[in-house]
Amino acid sequence: MRAPDHPQLSTVSLSDALGALADPTRRAVVRVLTDGREHLAGDFDLGVAQSTLSHHMKKLRQGGITHSRPDGTRCWVSLRPEFDERFPGLLRTVLGLDTEQARS
Template sequence: MVELPVVEGEVVPCCPPVTSAALSEADSVRMAAMFKALSDPVRLRLFSRVASHEGGEACVCDIQDVGVSQPTVSHHLKKLREAGLLSSQRRGTWVYYRVEPSVLAAMAGLLVGSR
């Protein structure tokens, strides 16, 4: 799982921006895991649905209509969680997913950086 720590409100990316220097092997593995998780169209749609859902979190019951079976949705959500892109919390029989704002900011920082 990719760790994206937040220190006193500041977003700290998991890896240095790609524009700052050549990536180390460890940083490239972390970044590849995030982007690999988002490279599937169904996962990208699920990620988008969670990120854009009112209140910043979504019950799986609200986002599962993406044209694949419920077990396949669960598989894709698990992959997004394992990559550190989503967090989840079980409430009764349903699982709620959240994209932490620091994840989006850190991913953008990896690509944009500063020169």
């Protein structure tokens, strides 16, 4: 498995981050990852094809939100802890707004 590209967070703009969070499937991935643990990329049961999930994982990585760690044929995914240092409270705010809209 090829090592995934992770951008330097200093090069990630707010627009990049918000673009990565704009999709409900990507927000669902982030919501799972807020438990602070690594998850296998294949463990996300979001009702999308594996190729679609891979696309969403790539967008989250490019937005500086997630880190992917290859392990043989598997890939572990986690939130980048330094993302919250770059954009304090952004994930909490976006996920909170998403939850509020779901209740309405």
